[in-house]
Amino acid sequence: MADDKKLTTRADDFSAWYNELVLRAELADYSPVKGSMVIRPNGYGIWERMQRALDDMFKATGHQNAYFPLFIPQSFLQKEAQHVEGFAPETAVVTHGGGKALEEPLVVRPTSETIIYHMFAKWVQSYRDLPILMNQWANVVRWEMRTRLFLRTLEFLWQEGHTAHATHDEAEAETRRMLGVYREFMEGWIAMPVVTGQKTESEKFAGALRTYSCEAMMQDNKALQAGTSHNLGQNFAKAFDLKFQDESGEMAFAWNTSWGVSTRMVGGLIMTHSDDNGLICPPRLAPVEVVLIPIYKSDDEKARVVEAAYQVRDELAAWTGRGATDRLRVTVDAREGIKPGAKYYEHEMRGIPLRLEIGPKDLEKGSVFSARRDTRAKAALPMAGLPAAVAGLLETIQADLLAAATARREANSHRNVTSYAQFKEIMEGPGGFVYAGWNGDPAVEAKVKEETKATIRCIPDPEFRSAQAPTTCLVTGEPARHEVIWAKAY
RNA sequence: CGGGGCGUAGCUUAGCCCGGUAGAGCGCCUGCUUCGGGAGCAGGAGGUCGGAGGUUCGAAUCCUCUCGCCCCGACCA
Numbered sequence: 001m002a003d004d005k006k007l008t009t010r011a012d013d014f015s016a017w018y019n020e021l022v023l024r025a026e027l028a029d030y031s032p033v034k035g036s037m038v039i040r041p042n043g044y045g046i047w048e049r050m051q052r053a054l055d056d057m058f059k060a061t062g063h064q065n066a067y068f069p070l071f072i073p074q075s076f077l078q079k080e081a082q083h084v085e086g087f088a089p090e091t092a093v094v095t096h097g098g099g100k101a102l103e104e105p106l107v108v109r110p111t112s113e114t115i116i117y118h119m120f121a122k123w124v125q126s127y128r129d130l131p132i133l134m135n136q137w138a139n140v141v142r143w144e145m146r147t148r149l150f151l152r153t154l155e156f157l158w159q160e161g162h163t164a165h166a167t168h169d170e171a172e173a174e175t176r177r178m179l180g181v182y183r184e185f186m187e188g189w190i191a192m193p194v195v196t197g198q199k200t201e202s203e204k205f206a207g208a209l210r211t212y213s214c215e216a217m218m219q220d221n222k223a224l225q226a227g228t229s230h231n232l233g234q235n236f237a238k239a240f241d242l243k244f245q246d247e248s249g250e251m252a253f254a255w256n257t258s259w260g261v262s263t264r265m266v267g268g269l270i271m272t273h274s275d276d277n278g279l280i281c282p283p284r285l286a287p288v289e290v291v292l293i294p295i296y297k298s299d300d301e302k303a304r305v306v307e308a309a310y311q312v313r314d315e316l317a318a319w320t321g322r323g324a325t326d327r328l329r330v331t332v333d334a335r336e337g338i339k340p341g342a343k344y345y346e347h348e349m350r351g352i353p354l355r356l357e358i359g360p361k362d363l364e365k366g367s368v369f370s371a372r373r374d375t376r377a378k379a380a381l382p383m384a385g386l387p388a389a390v391a392g393l394l395e396t397i398q399a400d401l402l403a404a405a406t407a408r409r410e411a412n413s414h415r416n417v418t419s420y421a422q423f424k425e426i427m428e429g430p431g432g433f434v435y436a437g438w439n440g441d442p443a444v445e446a447k448v449k450e451e452t453k454a455t456i457r458c459i460p461d462p463e464f465r466s467a468q469a470p471t472t473c474l475v476t477g478e479p480a481r482h483e484v485i486w487a488k489a490y
Numbered sequence: 491c492g493g494g495g496c497g498u499a500g501c502u503u504a505g506c507c508c509g510g511u512a513g514a515g516c517g518c519c520u521g522c523u524u525c526g527g528g529a530g531c532a533g534g535a536g537g538u539c540g541g542a543g544g545u546u547c548g549a550a551u552c553c554u555c556u557c558g559c560c561c562c563g564a565c566c567a
Binding site: 005013015016019030032034086089090111140142144145146151152156158213224225226227228260261262263264265293295296297302336337338339340341342343344345346357359360361362369371453490 | 491516524525526527528529558559560561562563564565566567
């Protein structure tokens with residue numbers, strides 16, 4: 001068997017495995033422009049399902065979609081000091097249009113705070129105009145030096161929520177609410193467990209008061225920041241003159257929040273679940289949940305089996321037990337000239353959660369043969385009541401993926417690390433999340449990053465903290481101000 | 491931008507050191523036999539050897555320049 005049919009294994013070279021998987025599962029491909037990628041239908045289908053689920057959740061929490069322009073006057077970016085410092089180095093700038101030099105260059109948005117709060121300022125006069133709860137689905141451009149399919153590309157797709165409130169507390173509640181929405185989505189749909197928490201000063205968003213994030217652990221034990229939610233305070237409101245008259249007639253600056261998740265989550269999905277045979281996609285996000293493969297020898301068998309396969313497909317697709325709008329997503333792979341085994345490998349590479357085989361023996365027994373993508377467990381399923389059984393199996397797969405990923409994360413989380421030497425050993429060896437005390441000094445973060453490449457991923461929310469809070473700083477031995485999570489990150 | 495690899499058919503690559511008819515595997519097309527874990531046989535299509543210049547009777551191969559890609563680092567969702 002030719003080696004080029006197999007992926008590089010995760011154990012051999014995680015990075016090569018990831019790249020090969022993305023290309024071979026036809027999720028994405030390199031484009032002619034360095035650092036940009038084409039998202040192919042298999043990958044875009046996952047993104048579309050992510051969008052739909054998130055969009056429903058945003059609407060359910062009172063947000064409306066809008067769309068703001070791609071081009072932002074360069075001067076806008078400069079109005080908030082932290083913001084320009086953070087983003088100016090990585091912007092693409094348009095200097096010419098229609099064959100002429102522009103009077104003012106236009107920045108291709110790296111994020112849209114500036115233009116959105118400029119517009120909000122036009123729309124808000126009174127406290128009665130607040131809150132504004134808005135979201136947009138858009139592409140943004142950040143001129144990154146080193147890129148990686150889905151994880152970091154020059155251009156990427158995301159959503160950015162932007163809100164304006166009358167009070168700090170309301171903005172803070174919104175910031176936390178949306179972080180919770182992200183967590184619910186990541187765990188419920190991507191089956192990717194996350195630790196939520198607050199970013200340190202050095203890791204927070206440029207221009208924010210506070211940044212919260214969802215941190216996931218990939219199979220190489222590195223952390224992936226999968227989503228962020230920012231309490232922007234009044235920083236942008238002051239920069240863009242976003243003011244309102246409050247109930248007592250006083251003028252006040254609004255309080256803003258912004259929050260975003262991107263196509264990077266597709267990379268997170270891949271690196272959370274997949275194996276050396278290819279993609280493992282959680283059923284709820286899989287464009288195709290079930291593939292049916294007819295198996296036959298003679299022409300006579302073929303006719304019967306293929307017909308039965310299409311009947312089963314129709315029966316599954318017509319089933320409304322999951323709700324009328326959430327039908328089972330099923331296809332039949334009746335291609336001729338390709339042996340069943342070859343089809344198995346192909347669908348496994350592409351991550352279809354459940355395979356059903358239908359052959360003469362199954363027809364005789366009134367059953368179909370099922371094979372799970374995640375565990376590769378196989379079992380016969382009776383034809384009677386098949387839709388409910390399939391739906392149940394898919395739910396089991398979804399739940400098992402989350403459980404397995406959570407168990408893996410916990411197995412690679414270290415909670416009783418008290419010496420810096422021990423910490424270094426972990427970071428040089430297996431890696432993972434290290435929960436430890438920190439004295440709150442940014443210089444310590446910088447030193448540890450320099451020496452081990454690990455950074456503070458977050459100050460975890462209470463539910464993630466250790467039963468016994470660490471009392472001393474991992475590095476200096478001084479009293480700890482926070483328990484933090486250290487890890488190498490993407 | 492620094493370090494390390496690499497550009498030969500759609501993909502993976504041999505050939506390069508030592509210049510002399512561009513080869514293989516996979517994939518693709520046609521036909522027959524196959525079909526419950528990557529099928530076999532027969533026939534076939536597919537190449538400006540990344541690009542430009544130079545050396546030479548002759549360059550995939552030697553020299554110079556150049557473009558691009560991947561990996562590692564600094565930066566980041």
